[in-house]
Amino acid sequence: MPDDTVPRRILLKLSGEALMGDGEFGIDPEVLERVAGEIAEIMRSGVQVALVIGGGNIFRGAGLAGGGVDRVVGDRIGMLATVMNSLAMQDALHKQAVHARTLSAFRIDSVCELYDRDSAVRHLESGRAVILSAGTGNPFFTTDSAASLRAIEIGANLMIKATKVDGVFTADPVHHPDAKLYPRLSYDRVLREGLGVMDATAVVLCKEHDMALRVMNINTQGALQRVVRGESVGTLVTSGEES
Secondary structure, three states, X not given: XXXXXOOOEEEEEEOHHHHOOOOOOXXXXXXXXXXXXXXXXXXXXXXXXXXXXXXXXOOOHHHHHHOOOOHHHHHHHHHHHHHHHHHHHHHHHHHOOOOEEEEEOOOEOOXXXXXXXXXXXXXXXXXXXXXXXXXXXXXXXXXXXXXHHHHHHOOOOEEEEEEOOOOEEOOOOOOOOOOOEEOEEEHHHHHHHOOOOOOHHHHHHHHHOOOOEEEEEOXXXXXXXXXXXXXXXXXXXXXXXXX
């Protein structure tokens, strides 16, 4: 997607850690309210919004597996953590007068709907926010891979990865203050140099399906609105050559 193109439908990938605020775990209600408010604002401008939220603020399956627990079991618990975050976001959006639906990759019928691509698209076209939880429903796949897959399935014009940093840098800006921001990258370079934008499976999916990705800081006030207006914010990653 060119820098000056306004997307009609986006998929917002939000890390679980972004919901923690300054805490060490869990959900900061003020952060949740602020993010929901920004989502509500861009939806009122006519943009359709789907979300995938990680679960790292509550639980990490890979971490438990490192302690000896079966990796499949750990990943399933991690998927449930994403459902918890998704339900919290749904509630926050409802408080912003936004109709929202949480869809799960596996059945939790008393809590949310089962994910179906056509149902998700119908919700979006009806003006509802769609929160896509439980990853892909399979172990060994990250929520980045789930976000890439769902963005492609629902026909999003742009995938936005909302993080706690301003984009992709030449080095970790927390430990290297002189690190430079990449305004634009190709997926080929991300894979070649191992830049850590997303895991390799997610990157390959986006590359093969020409899904543009914008990496930005969710904590920067107004940044999300600027992205959907087509402004150059953070780092744009595309299948094409770098400019």
